Amino acid sequence: MPKFARIVTVAGGPAHWAAQQGNDLIDLGPVPVGDDPAAWLQLLGNGAPAAALARGERLDATAVQWLTPVPRPGKVICLGLNYSAHAAEGGNAAPEYPAFFMRGATSLIAHQASLVRPHVSDKLDFEAELAVVIGRRARHLTEDNALQAVAGYACFNDGTLRDYQRRTAQWTIGKNFDGTGAFGPWLVPAADLPPGASGLKIESRLNGRVMQSDNTSHMIVTVAQALVLLSEVLTLEPGDVIAMGTPAGVGYARNPPVWMQPGDRIEIEIDGVGLLSNPIAQETK
Known part of the structure; x- marks a missing residue:
């Protein structure tokens, strides 16, 4: 099953969601403005649609900037x-x-x-x-x-x-x-x-x-x-x-x-x- 992460694909660029599937890191697209934890966690709960995984760009895991899984936890x-x-x-x-x-x-x-x-x-x-x-x-x-x-x-x-x-x-x-x-x-x-x-x-x-x-x-x-x-x-x-x-x-x-x-x-x-x-x-x- 996929694992999920928040990343930046281009220096200074917006946050993206990504998934690890097998040996691949797959770009799932930009995080909506506001980086709402509830939206992120809803995606997680849905298991990421298979279509998003299929069409996502394969990324070089050594070339991305990693972000914390939750942008700024309340507690x-x-x-x-x-x-x-x-x-x-x-x-x-x-x-x-x-x-x-x-x-x-x-x-x-x-x-x-x-x-x-x-x-x-x-x-x-x-x-x-x-x-x-x-x-x-x-x-x-x-x-x-x-x-x-x-x-x-x-x-x-x-x-x-x-x-x-x-x-x-x-x-x-x-x-x-x-x-x-x-x-x-x-x-x-x-x-x-x-x-x-x-x-x-x-x-x-x-x-x-x-x-x-x-x-x-x-x-x-x-x-x-x-x-x-x-x-x-x-x-x-x-x-x-x-x-x-x-x-x-x-x-x-x-x-x-x-x-x-x-x-x-x-x-x-x-x-x-x-x-x-x-x-x-x-x-x-």
Whole structure:
């Protein structure tokens, strides 16, 4: 089944929708003015008409500019400590209630864009995560209907400045530096993956070296359970993103710690979802 992306085919040009079918990247045409997440997610839900795939121009995937799967999410909600082994490596017990926190849209970057190490810290860490993209407005979901609110899934790297994260009991400040949250490149329809995207291998690689390797079936709080808890509190809207936490193997827990450095490349790969790859660059003024 196709995977979908938002891309730019010509420098400075408009956003286009594209699909990966087999080894081909197929242009599905310009995104309507306004880049409305609801319209994008409706296309995703329709599975892209076969006619659009048949007549679309074949593109060189190395020559396009990738965009994030959702242009500017209204909410990016993240779960901390959602794999027991990751909680343990940091000396934490798995929380009784999920450690929710939020990211701002200005922290997000796309596939192949530079993940930025800021001037003020050299402790930039990686976190491979499954991202859930909401497809319809929802409140007070149940475990029986929660997954009906999911449009699709993507790869996410919850890049974190660990020293800033530890400066306060609230993690937000270490999780929101500009250009540290990589997202994409593909948005895979929920119907094309197991329910709740469970049972998928998830891995991070730094300069080709495997750092994290686990399975989404080991998440403490499932996608459905997370959506139930969140929708008790707030309205989920089309284009909202939920990042489902990271497995063990992060840089700060290693001896000695491993931080991402300018010139490095970090890859996040999830079976059936895709490969998210970003070089690391130093912040420039």
